[in-house]
Amino acid sequence: MRSEKRVGTGDAVPSGGRQGGGKLSGGKPDDGKLRSSRPGVGRPGGIWSRLFGSGGGGSGSAPTETWLIVGLGNPGGAYEATRHNVGFRTIDAVSGAIEAQVQKKRFSSLVGEGRFEGKKIVLIKPQTFMNASGEAVRQALRFYKTGHGNMIVVYDDVDIDLGKIRLRAFGGTGSHNGMRSISDHIGEGAKFPRIRIGIGKQPKNMELRDFVLKRFTAGESALAEAAVSDAAAAALDIVRYGIEKAMNTHNPKRQGAK
Secondary structure, three states: OOOOOEOOOOEEEEOOOOOOOOOOOOOOOEEEOOHHHHOOOOOHHHHHHHHHHHOOOOOOOOOEEEEEEEEOOOOOOOOOOOOHHHHHHHHHHHHHHOOOOOEEEEEOEEEEEEEOEEEEEEEEEEEEOOOHHHHHHHHHHHOOOOOHHHEEEEEEEOOOOOOOOOEEEEOOOOOOOHHHHHHHHHOOOOOOEEEEEOOOOOOOOOOOHHHOOOOOOOOOOOHHHHHHHHHHHHHHHHHHHHHHHHHHHHHHOOOOOO
């Protein structure tokens, strides 16, 4: 995924991460509830009952380890519901699930802390532009003294079908400028789990930067919302079960799936 530094007049692009509600398109408002297209996933019931039991976001015991979950996007209300900001929306979904408010301003980010399965969960929405996401990630890793393997990064991908997600234990940056920035700041060989959310293919007659800064259409909103919910559930599955089991659960099974 490319994130352009400049659009139109040459100003740097701010795009958004919402703090509460919002819309995926000009259609139905988002009520902030975590849903999923995957059978048995969503609150209440389904995977959330298995994750949380009858309530709460964790066991209440002292955390034994810390996990960072980073959603990539760009700050600014004008772009809050763009395709490029599904990483931010995933953080919003996880924050609701573990009851952690993402409001503190630290590490050039909005940050929230909670617990899940006795582990400390730090939710991070970098408030740099997408192209500088690595600055915020490096600061957070240094402060929490967390290994790369305990950081999950969630971001958009035009090479994955709309409504689908894909987990990987590690990998390259592809064409995504946010991931390139992270690699530049923490090391090209850094290995950490990542969740890619499909936002669909760009039309042949549209520039990539214009496509990723567009909102989902009314017809696309349900698929996008389901993918965000799946990504949130996948992130918590990584924390609880590990990346390998989470990949087996959430990655497409059909042959040739991306």
